[in-house]
Amino acid sequence: MTPEDLSDRATAELERQQGFRERLHCCTAAGCLSCGAEQLKRELNAQVEARGLSQQVEVHGTGCLGLCSRGPLLRRASDGAVFHELEPSEAGLLLQGDAASEQALAAKRLDPTHPFFAHQQRIVLENAGRVDPQQLDTYLAVGGYSALARAVSELSRQEVLAEVRASGLRGRGGAGYPTGVKWELVAKQPGTTKYIVCNADEGDPGAFMDRSVLEGDPHRVLEGMAIAGYAVGASHGFIYVRGEYGLAIQRLQGAIRQAEREGLLGPRVLDSAFRFRVDIRIGAGAFVCGEETALIASIEGGRGEPRPRPPYPPEKGLWGQPTLINNVETFANIAPILRRGGAWFAAIGTERSKGTKVFAVAGKTVHTGLVEVPMGTPLRTIVYEMAGGIADGGRVKAIQTGGPSGGCIPERLLDLPVDYESLVGVGSMMGSGGLIVMDEATSMVDVARYFMEFCRDESCGKCVPCRTGTVQMHQLLERFCAGQAGEHDLALLKELGTLLREASLCGLGQTAPNPVLSVLRYFPEELEQRLHQDAEAAAAAAPTEPA
Amino acid sequence: MSVKTLTINGKIVTGLAGTSLFSAAWEAGIRIPRLCHIGGLSDIGACRLCLVEIEGRPRLHPACMTEVEEGMVVRTESERLHAHRKLIVELLLAEGNHVCAVCVSNGHCELQDLATSLGIDHVRVSYQHPRRPVDASHARFTLDLNRCVFCRRCMRVCDEVEGAHTLDVAGRGAELRLIADLGQSWGAAESCTSCGKCVQVCPTGALFAKGAAVGEMTKNRAFLQYIVTAREKHEWIRK
Numbered sequence: 001m002t003p004e005d006l007s008d009r010a011t012a013e014l015e016r017q018q019g020f021r022e023r024l025h026c027c028t029a030a031g032c033l034s035c036g037a038e039q040l041k042r043e044l045n046a047q048v049e050a051r052g053l054s055q056q057v058e059v060h061g062t063g064c065l066g067l068c069s070r071g072p073l074l075r076r077a078s079d080g081a082v083f084h085e086l087e088p089s090e091a092g093l094l095l096q097g098d099a100a101s102e103q104a105l106a107a108k109r110l111d112p113t114h115p116f117f118a119h120q121q122r123i124v125l126e127n128a129g130r131v132d133p134q135q136l137d138t139y140l141a142v143g144g145y146s147a148l149a150r151a152v153s154e155l156s157r158q159e160v161l162a163e164v165r166a167s168g169l170r171g172r173g174g175a176g177y178p179t180g181v182k183w184e185l186v187a188k189q190p191g192t193t194k195y196i197v198c199n200a201d202e203g204d205p206g207a208f209m210d211r212s213v214l215e216g217d218p219h220r221v222l223e224g225m226a227i228a229g230y231a232v233g234a235s236h237g238f239i240y241v242r243g244e245y246g247l248a249i250q251r252l253q254g255a256i257r258q259a260e261r262e263g264l265l266g267p268r269v270l271d272s273a274f275r276f277r278v279d280i281r282i283g284a285g286a287f288v289c290g291e292e293t294a295l296i297a298s299i300e301g302g303r304g305e306p307r308p309r310p311p312y313p314p315e316k317g318l319w320g321q322p323t324l325i326n327n328v329e330t331f332a333n334i335a336p337i338l339r340r341g342g343a344w345f346a347a348i349g350t351e352r353s354k355g356t357k358v359f360a361v362a363g364k365t366v367h368t369g370l371v372e373v374p375m376g377t378p379l380r381t382i383v384y385e386m387a388g389g390i391a392d393g394g395r396v397k398a399i400q401t402g403g404p405s406g407g408c409i410p411e412r413l414l415d416l417p418v419d420y421e422s423l424v425g426v427g428s429m430m431g432s433g434g435l436i437v438m439d440e441a442t443s444m445v446d447v448a449r450y451f452m453e454f455c456r457d458e459s460c461g462k463c464v465p466c467r468t469g470t471v472q473m474h475q476l477l478e479r480f481c482a483g484q485a486g487e488h489d490l491a492l493l494k495e496l497g498t499l500l501r502e503a504s505l506c507g508l509g510q511t512a513p514n515p516v517l518s519v520l521r522y523f524p525e526e527l528e529q530r531l532h533q534d535a536e537a538a539a540a541a542a543p544t545e546p547a
Numbered sequence: 548m549s550v551k552t553l554t555i556n557g558k559i560v561t562g563l564a565g566t567s568l569f570s571a572a573w574e575a576g577i578r579i580p581r582l583c584h585i586g587g588l589s590d591i592g593a594c595r596l597c598l599v600e601i602e603g604r605p606r607l608h609p610a611c612m613t614e615v616e617e618g619m620v621v622r623t624e625s626e627r628l629h630a631h632r633k634l635i636v637e638l639l640l641a642e643g644n645h646v647c648a649v650c651v652s653n654g655h656c657e658l659q660d661l662a663t664s665l666g667i668d669h670v671r672v673s674y675q676h677p678r679r680p681v682d683a684s685h686a687r688f689t690l691d692l693n694r695c696v697f698c699r700r701c702m703r704v705c706d707e708v709e710g711a712h713t714l715d716v717a718g719r720g721a722e723l724r725l726i727a728d729l730g731q732s733w734g735a736a737e738s739c740t741s742c743g744k745c746v747q748v749c750p751t752g753a754l755f756a757k758g759a760a761v762g763e764m765t766k767n768r769a770f771l772q773y774i775v776t777a778r779e780k781h782e783w784i785r786k
Contacts, residue, residue, distance in 0.1 A: 303716070307592070308609055458719075459719065459720040460720065461716070461718070461719045461721070464594055464638060465595055465635060465638070467720055467721065468639065468672075468721075471642075471720075472641070472673065475673055492672065496634070499634050499635070502607055502627075503635065504595070505595065
C-alpha cells in the first residue's frame with residue numbers, strides 16, 4: 001500500500017459508512033463481553049437480518065466506552081447516544097427508531113453531559129466507539145496510519161524526534177521519563193540493530209488502561225511503534241503482553257496480520273525503504289516482568305529477573321542492543337502527536353506534565369471505569385464529579401494511585417492536580433493509572449497489608465532485601481492487623497521500609513514499602529491505635545506481683 | 548586502555564576503565580562486605596551487601612557492578628551502609644535454618660564471618676523456620692537448602708567455568724529453590740560432571756562434600772582464580 005492508496009482506502013471506507021442509515025457500535029472490550037455484549041451483538045445482527053435492514057444498519061464491535069460498571073454499552077453513531085446495561089431482548093427497540101421505542105429506551109440512555117463524559121478529553125481513547133478493532137479500514141477511516149505515512153514519506157528521522165520532543169510527552173508507565181529524550185538516546189546509539197519494545201505487562205491491581213487500548217484500538221499501538229522504529233532506526237519491535245490478556249493478544253495478532261498483509265508493516269512499510277516487523281511475546285504471569293530489565297530477560301528467553309542499571313536499555317537492552325521501551329499508552333499518544341503536531345499536545349495539561357492521562361477508576365464510587373482527563377485535572381473532580389463519589393452518601397477516606405508502588409492520598413489532599421510531580425510530592429506516584437477509591441469503612445492498615453502481600457508474592461527472589469524484607473514486613477503488618485504489635489514492631493517496620501527503598505535491586509523492591517510509608521505519613525493513628533490496644537491488653541494480662 | 552583515578556574512603560585509588568569499584572577497592576586493600584560476588588565469576592548484584600555511597604548520586608550503588616569513573620568519590624563505610632548491611636545479614640539468618648552448632652562449615656562460613664564482623668549478636672526479625680529439603684542423592688556431595696542464601700555462585704561457576712549448567716533456581720520470592728537440571732534430584736542430574744566447583748564456591752554449608760562432620764568443611768577458593776587466570780592469560784602453572 002502506498003500513502004495514496006491509504007487515503008483512497010480511507011475515503012472509500014467513509015463513503016461505505018455513510019451509506020448506512022445507522023451504525024451501532026457495540027462495546028466488545030473484556031468488561032462488556034463479560035456481561036453479555038457478544039449476545040447483544042449477535043441478537044442485533046440477527047434482527048438486522050430478519051428485518052432486511054442489512055443495507056441500512058451496520059452493527060459492529062468497538063473498543064472500551066469507559067463506563068465498565070454499566071455494561072454492556074452501545075453507541076449509536078447517528079446521534080452519539082450511549083446506552084447502558086442492554087439486554088439482547090432490547091435489540092429490536094434499538095432498530096425500530098420510532099418515538100415509542102425511544103421512550104422505552106430512555107431509561108437505558110446515558111446522559112452525554114454527565115461529568116463522567118463531559119470532563120473527559122480523549123486522545124488515547126479517541127477511537128473508542130468509532131473504530132472496530134477487527135476492521136483495519138475503520139481505523140484508516142479516522143486517519144489511521146496517516147501519521148506513519150507522513151513520517152516515512154515526508155519527514156526525516158530528526159523531524160519526527162523533534163515533534164515528539166516538542167510535545168512534552170512523558171512515559172505513561174509510571175516514572176514519567178520524557179519520551180522525546182528517550183527516543184533521542186536510542187537514535188544516537190551507533191549500530192544498525194536496535195529494538196522497539198512495547199511494555200503491555202500491565203500488572204497493577206485494578207488497572208486496565210492498556211488492556212482497553214489493545215482490545216479496542218490495537219492498530220494505534222502498532223502505528224506508534226512503527227513511527228518509533230522509523231525515528232530511532234529500529235526495524236524490529238516486540239509487544240510484551242501479559243498472558244492474562246487473552247482478548248488483547250488475539251486482537252493484536254489479528255491487527256499485526258492485517259497490517260502486514262496491507263504493507264503497513266513488513267519489509268517495505270507503505271512502499272518506502274523503511275522496514276518494520278512486530279512480534280508478540282506473552283508473559284507468564286510475573287508482575288516483575290513489567291520492570292524493563294526483567295522484561296528484556298523474559299523476551300530473551302531467560303528467567304524474568306531484573307539486573308542492576310546502568311547500563312540502561314537505550315544503551316544495552318535486548319540482546320545487548322540499543323532498545324527503546326515505552327508502554328502501551330505512550331505509544332498510543334504518538335500518532336495523534338504527529339498528526340496534529342507537538343505544539344498542539346504541549347498545549348494540553350500542566351507546566352511539566354503534558355497531554356492526557358487515562359485512569360482506571362475502581363473501588364467504592366458510584367461509577368467505575370476508564371476516564372481520560374487532561375493532566376492537571378484535580379483528583380477531586382475525578383472522584384466526586386466524574387465517578388460520582390461514594391455510593392449511598394458514604395465519605396471518601398483516601399484514594400490509592402500507582403498500585404503496589406504508589407501510596408494513599410487522604411481526602412483532604414484531593415484538590416491536588418494530577419501530574420507526575422504533585423503525586424510524587426504527596427508520597428504516591430502516577431503509576432500506570434490505577435485509581436482506587438476507598439471509603440471510611442476501609443482500614444488503611446489492611447490496605448497496606450494487601451499491597452505488601454502482593455509484593456511478597458511477586459518478588460522474584462533475586463536480591464535479599466526484597467525477597468526476605470517483604471516477607472518480614474508482611475508479617476509485621478499481619479501482627480498490626482491482629483492487634484498484637486508492639487512499639488518495637490513499628491520501629492522495625494520503618495527500618496525495613498528504609499532498607500527496601502534504598503537497597504533493593506529494582507523498582508519492585510524499592511517501591512514496595514510505599515503503601516506502608518504513606519499510611520505512616522497520613523494515617524499514623526491507625527497503626528498506633530492497634531499498638532495501644534495491644535499495650536492495654538498486655539497491661540491487663542500482666543500478672544500482678546505477689547504480695 | 549585508560550586508567551581512572553578516584554577516591555575511595557578518602558584514599559586515592561586507580562583502576563583500569565571497565566573494572567568494578569569492588570575490584571579497585573580490593574586492590575587498594577579496601578574490603579567491602581559481599582556474598583554473591585566472587586572473583587572470577589560474572590556479577591549479579593543480588594546480595595546488596597557491597598552497596599556503596601557515591602558523592603553526587605542519591606542512590607546506593609553495588610560496588611561489584613559499578614564501573615570506576617574519573618573523579619568518583621566513593622564511601623564504602625557509613626552509619627547508613629552499616630545499618631543496611633546488618634539488617635540484610637539478619638534477614639538472611641532469619642530466612643533459612645542457620646544453626647552453626649551443627650553445621651559442617653561452622654568456623655569457615657562467610658555468612659557467619661559477616662555476622663561477626665558486623666557485630667550481630669541477635670536477630671531482630673522473625674525466624675521463618677522454613678521446611679526445606681536436603682538433597683543427598685549425589686555420590687560425593689550434599690545440598691542442604693536450609694543453609695542456602697541464594698547467592699547463586701554455584702549456578703554461575705557451573706555455567707561459566709565448568710560449562711555444565713546443572714544448577715539453577717526455580718520458583719520465586721520466598722519459594723525460591725535451587726534445582727538440578729529440570730528439577731530432579733541432584734544424583735539423577737545427567738549434566739552434572741561431579742567436578743565439585745559448586746561446593747568450593749559456596750559461602751555457607753549448603754553445599755559440602757560427604758563425610759565432613761561439624762566444622763570440618765573448609766573450602767578452597769584458590770582453584771577458581773587459578774582456572775580464570777589460566778584461561779585469560781594462558782598461564783598454566785599453579786603458583
